[in-house]
Amino acid sequence: MADLPLVVLTNRTFPETRAMFEGRAHVVANDGIEPWPRARLLEEVRKASGLMAFMTEQIDAEFLEACPELRIIGAALKGYDNIDVEAARQRGVMVTIVPDLLTEPTAELAIGLAIALGRRVLEGDALVRGGDFAGWRPRLYGRGLHGSTVGILGFGKVGQVIARQLEGFGCRILASDLSPVAAVATSVEFATPEHLLEVSDFVFLALPLADATVGMIGASELARMKPGAFLINPARGSLVDESAVADALEAGRLGGYAADVFAFEDWARDDRPLRIDQRLSQPGARTVLTPHIGSATVSARRMIEAAAARSIVQGLAGEIPDGLVTPLEQLGKTC
Numbered sequence: 001m002a003d004l005p006l007v008v009l010t011n012r013t014f015p016e017t018r019a020m021f022e023g024r025a026h027v028v029a030n031d032g033i034e035p036w037p038r039a040r041l042l043e044e045v046r047k048a049s050g051l052m053a054f055m056t057e058q059i060d061a062e063f064l065e066a067c068p069e070l071r072i073i074g075a076a077l078k079g080y081d082n083i084d085v086e087a088a089r090q091r092g093v094m095v096t097i098v099p100d101l102l103t104e105p106t107a108e109l110a111i112g113l114a115i116a117l118g119r120r121v122l123e124g125d126a127l128v129r130g131g132d133f134a135g136w137r138p139r140l141y142g143r144g145l146h147g148s149t150v151g152i153l154g155f156g157k158v159g160q161v162i163a164r165q166l167e168g169f170g171c172r173i174l175a176s177d178l179s180p181v182a183a184v185a186t187s188v189e190f191a192t193p194e195h196l197l198e199v200s201d202f203v204f205l206a207l208p209l210a211d212a213t214v215g216m217i218g219a220s221e222l223a224r225m226k227p228g229a230f231l232i233n234p235a236r237g238s239l240v241d242e243s244a245v246a247d248a249l250e251a252g253r254l255g256g257y258a259a260d261v262f263a264f265e266d267w268a269r270d271d272r273p274l275r276i277d278q279r280l281s282q283p284g285a286r287t288v289l290t291p292h293i294g295s296a297t298v299s300a301r302r303m304i305e306a307a308a309a310r311s312i313v314q315g316l317a318g319e320i321p322d323g324l325v326t327p328l329e330q331l332g333k334t335c
Contacts (some may be wrong), residue, residue: 005050005120006026006028006047006049006050006162007025007026007027007031007048007049007050007051007052007147007316008025008027008028008029008041008044008045008048008052008053009027009061010035010036010041010051010053011030011035012029013029013305014030014301017306020309020313021309022237024216024316025049025050025092025313026154026237028046035056038063040057041057041300042067045066045069048067048069048070048313049069049070049072050070050071050073050316051067051073052073052074052075053073053075053076053082053199053307055077055267056081057267059256060228061084063078064093065091070091070093071094071310071315072093072095073088073094073095073164074308074309074321074323075095075096075097075308076098076104076305076307077097078098078099078100078294079209079236081209081266082267082268082301083095085294089109089326094315094324094326095101095324095325096308096312096324097323098307098323099157099323100157101304101306101307102300103161105296105300106158106234106260106294106295107162107165107294109293109294110164110204110206110234110260110294111162111166113288114119114145114232114258115144116204116258117230117257117286118256119142119144120142122235129141129274132139143168143230144172145170146170147170148171148202149172149174149200149201150169150171150173150201150204150264151176151194151197151202151206152176153177153203154204154205154208155175155176155177155190156206157190158235159175159177162206163175171237172189172250173189174199174200175186175188175190175191175197176190176191176196179195183315192228195219197224200225200226200228200231201226201229202232203225203230203231203232205228205233207234207235208235208236209236209239212240213238214269215241216239217240217241219240219247222254229254229255230254230256230258231256231258232257232259233258234261236266237263237266238263240259242262242263242276242280244278246280247278248249249280249287254286256288257280257287258288258289259280259287259290260290260293261294264276308321311323
């Protein structure tokens with residue numbers, strides 16, 4: 001074991017994930033539910049050759065400077081804005097991601113959030129649990145997907161899967177993207193973002209976090225939305241101005257907001273808020289909020305961890321790892 005490279009797993013993983021390193025690496029793993037504080041993480045990774053990272057880590061130039069033995073970061077992620085890929089490249093550290101395995105479950109949850117929001121599921125659940133339910137009454141009328149116009153902002157893989165999954169709901173589907181998108185085998189109509197916001201009953205966000213998308217749904221965009229429309233965000237919290245969303249809900253302009261992601265989670269933003277706007281989580285806020293569980297199915301998480309582990313094993317063995325973000329020839333030193 002002394003001659004094997006050290007690999008650190010920063011968050012709790014399945015036993016079979018750790019087993020993939022048997023005979024290939026010595027593993028140090030965080031077995032708790034909470035991420036290690038940065039000081040503890042740096043202490044564990046200081047002599048590591050491989051690192052399995054999750055969205056709880058902020059891997060910047062300072063982090064990489066403190067870990068001179070690091071050769072590969074296998075991110076159990078699709079979006080990797082919490083990793084300074086350029087700083088890693090300059091130090092010859094490979095970075096891999098898992099590009100496809102989060103797509104289907106994330107799209108599925110997004111549709112579930114839309115149904116829960118439009119059909120007022122949480123209000124109904126509270127009514128039944130409150131002890132005053134005496135049977136059917138003419139109340140809690142909501143909005144279903146059937147017969148609605150649904151807009152998808154961002155038509156990459158997640159947006160396309162949302163569209164495909166929606167096809168059986170009998171809704172009109174509009175899509176818009178920041179760049180031209182190839183035709184897909186769905187009954188999707190392409191529209192400008194402005195038109196999409198104006199006519200959609202449900203708006204799904206399916207964009208990555210980038211300079212061009214931070215705060216792209218703010219007060220002016222919310223004012224443009226169809227009165228009473230619902231906004232669903234399974235992508236990144238910082239795509240929206242959460243305070244503006246709370247304002248629009250209080251004013252009765254926005255019909256509801258559902259989110260699986262929140263701006264305070266976007267570690268790469270120095271100006272990120274420290275917490276969720278409390279108006280979004282207060283009783284009666286017309287929101288559905290879930291704790292970043294887009295990919296949290298047992299089968300998906302097993303596959304995601306296995307893919308990240310496989311890339312680390314490949315990289316440490318001198319192979320070109322799957323999911324490599326930066327081509328080997330662009331790395332700052334020989335790996």
